[in-house]
Amino acid sequence: MxxxxxxxxxxxxxxxxxxxxxxxxxxxxxxxxxxxxxxxxxxxxxxxxxxGNVSTGLSEETIMKSMQQRKYFSIAEESPSSLEPCCICREEYVTGDDIGTLDCGHDFHTNCIKQWLTQKNLCPICKMTGLGT
Known part of the structure; x- marks a missing residue:
């Protein structure tokens, strides 16, 4: 036109x-x-x-391969009130506990965060992707 x-x-x-x-x-x-x-x-x-069910979690094998792990050791000078407990189980960290660290830097008891990540690959604190695979 x-x-x-x-x-x-x-x-x-x-x-x-x-x-x-x-x-x-x-x-x-x-x-x-x-x-x-x-x-x-x-x-x-x-x-x-x-x-059906759509899972956004990771396999246990993937979690254990990708997650940074360490043992927790208490420093005598640190006061227990200044330490945050594990936000999943709400228990204080004790010397010798296995600690798992996500990619965002947040720490949790290894067993607690492992169970969490099998359901959803997100940090329970900041909601960022837990582990980049």
Missing amino acids: RRGENLRSEDYMLIDPFINGVAEFHDRHRDMRLDVDNMSYEELLALEERM
């Missing part, structure tokens, strides 16, 4: 199909959409069964 030419109604519809509400709204994916807000508990359970 060139400027100054007479436009036919079909041409006009190609340019702006939404003028005067002429556009036909056809949602071809309507039958695929789910209204989970209005589903019953039983329907949600059935949906969960159909979808």
Whole structure:
């Protein structure tokens, strides 16, 4: 179409199909959409069964290969109140405990963080990726 030419109604519809509400709204994916807000508990359970489980965790082998580990040793000058406990089990670190360090630098009991990372590869403190594999 060139400027100054007479436009036919079909041409006009190609340019702006939404003028005067002429556009036909056809949602071809309507039958695929789910209204989970209005589903019953039983329907949600059935949906969960159909979808399956998506795990974002790591294997134990990958965790042990990638995670930095060390033994915890208490320094006599340090006061126990200045040390943060393991945020997963909420227990204080004791001399001889196995400590696992994530890529972000946060420390945890090795067994605590190992169990956490098998479920989700995120740091429980800062939410950064726990271990880059």
